[in-house]
Amino acid sequence: MRLLHPVAASCSLFFASVLALGAPAARIAVDAARRDPPISRRLFGKFTEHLARNVYLGAWAQVAANPEFAPASRWKGRDGMFYHSRRGASEDQRHLERAVQRGFAPHWFAESDAQARAVPGPHEDQDAMEVKADRPVAVVTAVYLPVWRTRRCELTLTARGEALRQTRPGSITARVATGEGKPLGQAMVAVYPDWRQATVKMDLDATVEVPPGRALRLELHLPPGRFELARALLFPGDHVRGWDKEVVDYLRRASLPLLRFPGGNFASGYHWKDGVGPLEKRPVRTNPAWPGVMEWGHVGSDEWLTLCELVGAEPLICVNAGDGSAGEARQWVEYCNGPATSEMGKLRAANGRAKPWNVRLWEVGNELYGGWQIGHVDAGGYAKRYLEFAAAMKRADPTIDLIANGNDARWNREVVKGAGKAVRSLSAHFLPGSHIPADADTGEVFRDFMAWSARFDQDIASLTRPMVEAGLAPRLAVTELQVFTQHRNLPRNVSQTDALWTANILHAAIRSKGVVELVTHSALVNHGGGLGKQHGIVYPHPVWWVTHLYASQKGTVPVEAKIESPSFEASGKWLGRRGRVPALDAVALLDKAGKQCTLFVINRDDERAVPTEIALAGFDARTRARAITLAGESCLSTNTADAPRSVHPAETTLNVSGGKLTHTFPPASLTRITFEK
Structure with missing residues (x-):
């Protein structure tokens, strides 16, 4: 049982008595005639990075875990080599490890005793896997195709080789099979002594039941001979310019x-x-920042900008100011x-895009204040680097908007001092919670996160004060943001906590004028x-619905929203912000035509519903x-591939009389109420 501060206890007793009487415990007064300047829809964006399964085996639709046959020597750690094992089982990992010992590229194996070895690929910084055998051999990798969406898939294979005792070109039978080896579809690919690339389509047997999330096999059946395999790209037939259709649909709907x-x-x-130019000529690299992750080069500037164009999102590109150059x-x-x-521009046109992409927002480096960052530097050094990059980038396009690396107020002051009026905006990253131990009290941690985000306006003021002191217009770009606890029993970035924490920060941003x-x-x-995205199944975490709810509504003009609310006590033990926290927070937004008013209300209290007038x-x-x-059952509620709707928006209709209504906001919830004229 939670012990309450005396003031908190008296407030709780008052709250309980109000509830017993059936009267509203809180009031929200919205005045649509009292308006602030319009906000930017840029407040509701997302960040993505080439990290783990964010891009490859994530938003990008290609499903082979090692599509470039990169040998074990390329991977920085064994964990990265085996994280995509068919069922995540230890016996499956041991099976793949034995295949690596026989020379197979990670994630690939043969069920016979065939041997393989790494050889140079068709182009510089590319690899291939050579398989020599005097009898047929099947080279196999586990894949997760979304067969519940589409039974069509397409395979692009780059290979060369010669079959034994044949004067005509050899051929590889490409097959998709169940995890037990039952064929679902296949196609023949001719192989020549020189490198060739071929794309084939397969329609998989629709009469064979394949449960969602079940591992399938991509099998490359080689005849006796010597073959070199350099690339095997397997896409579901419904991909959208290379991107996962469900991911694209989520982005569009939001x-x-x-x-x-x-x-x-x-x-x-x-x-x-x-990451530009023909895919078959792009180099394969080890990810420079994240051990155990490969960078295939499949997704670069044009692919990202195509995704932005497909879903109507504006791009923000973060340039390499670590080991990169201003040029x-x-x-x-x-x-x-x-x-x-x-x-x-000629290079872009040669790569298939004559029309400029017209990217307006550019961030000059990422977290270059941190010792974990490639090319990190002190504030004075960054100011000089920023000026060099800004001058060079503005020569290419004087109309672009630049964002300088911000950190704490001390760093920001030194950057502004060194770079002066060239600083248009400072970035800010907020990822609190990594230090909180697993045995911390869940409710106490949650309330500390609510207290932290409830006072985010203090962070805005502190971080932009150096700009104000220098006579610059204060401007902050929050380019990374998430709850960063590391234990499953605590509030996390995949739980309802991150949804409410993020909504709190968005409210402060909306109110920042x-x-x-x-x-x-x-x-x-x-x-x-x-x-x-787990085993091919795409599902939303609770915080995704925050992005969806705020970005999909029409309001951009903040109007006055006054709140009277009960409160609770936060200890400040974990995030340093102790004191009373109002249970409710609200913002209201009017659309440009003045015909729709959207009210967002957060109930930060994880134990009590709040009846509100x-x-x-x-x-x-x-x-x-x-x-x-x-809302979920608690602040820890989350979604999974098996239970994707545990936290899901629920819609109701409310009665409005004389411009008033009463509504009860559930514990640990976010509610969007839309009023129409």
């Missing part, structure tokens, strides 16, 4: 306004030219924004809170309002 890429820590070692950044800007007659210019929450798929002035609302509530 009207995602902004997407930051390619990192993150990854950006500080990424060289953008590795490299200038060329990247020119590649994206220059005319087709410019040097880099433009000081917070954008927010890109971490992250898109399989890293932080956003979308999950809502009064709406300056807006002649209809007698029905639509409420969408995001």
Whole structure:
């Protein structure tokens, strides 16, 4: 049982007596006639990075775990080699380890005693796997195809070789089979002594039941002979320009306004030219920032910008100011924004895009204050680096908007001092909680997160004060944001806690009157809170619905929302912000036409529902309002591939009379109420 501070106890007794009488415990007064300047929809963005299964085996639809046959020597750690084992079982990992010992590339194996070895691939910085056998052999990898969506798939195979005792070209039978080996579909691929690439389509047997999330096998049946395999790309037939269809659908339905890429820590070692041009010529690298992760080069500038175009999101590119150069950044800007007659514009056109992408937002490096970052530097050194990069990038396109690396107030003051008026905006990253131990009290941790985010306006003021002191317009870009506890029994980024914590921060950003210019929450798929993708099944974490609920509504004009609310006590033990925290927080947004008013209400109290009277002035609302509530059983509630709707928006209709209504907000919930004229 939670012990209460004396003041908290008296408030709780009052609250209980109010509930017993059936009267509202809180009041929210919205006045649509009292308006602030419009907000930017950039506040509701997402961040994505080449990390773990965020891109590959995540948002990108290709399903082979080692599509480039990268040998074990390329992988920094054994964990990365085996994280995609067919069922995550230890016996499966041992099976793959034995295959690696026989020379097979990680994630590939043969069920015979065949041997393999790594050989150079068709182009520089590419690999291939050679298999020699005097009898037929099947080379196999586990894949998770979304067969519940589509039974069509397409395979692109790059190979060369010669079959024994044949004068005509040999052939490989490509087959997709169940985990038990029952064939579902196959196609023949001719193989020649020189490197050739072929794409074939397979229609899988629809009469064979395959439960969602069940591992399938991609089998490459080789005849006797010597063959070299360099690339095997397997896409579901419903992919959208290479992207997972369900991921694209989620982004479209949310009207995602902004997407930051390619990192993150990854950006500080990424060289953008590795990711443009024909796929078959792109180098394969070990991920520079994240051990055990490979960078296949399949997703680069044009692929990311295509995704943004597909879903209507504005791109935010973070350039490599770690081990990259100002000239490299200038060329990247020119590649994206220059005319087709410019040097880099010609390269873009040759790669299939004559029209400029017109990327407006560019971040100059990522977290270069941190010792974990490639090319990290002190504040004074960063200011000099920023000026060099800014000058070079502006030469390529003077109209772009730059974001400098921010950190704490001390760092920000030194950067502003060194770079002066060139600083248009400072970035900020908030990932609290990694230090909290597993045995911490769940409720206490949750309330500390609520207290931390309830006072986020203090962070905004502190971090932008150096700009104000220097006579600059204060502007903050929150480019990474997530609850960062490390234990499953605590509030996490995949739980309802991150949804409410993030909503609190969005409210502070909305109330900042433009000081917070954008927010890109971490992250898109399989890293932080956003979308999950497990064994091919895409599902939303609770915080994804925060992105969806705020980004998909029409309001951009903040109007007055006054709140009277009960409160609870936060200890401040874990995040340092002790004291009383109002249970409710609210913001209201009017659309440009003045015909729709959207009220967002957070109940930060994880134990009590809050009956509330809502009064709406300056807006002649209809007698029905639509409420969408995001709530779970507790602050720890989350979604999984097996239970994707444990935390899911629930819609109800509310009665409005004389501009007033009464509604009870569930514990640990977010509610969006839409009023129409």
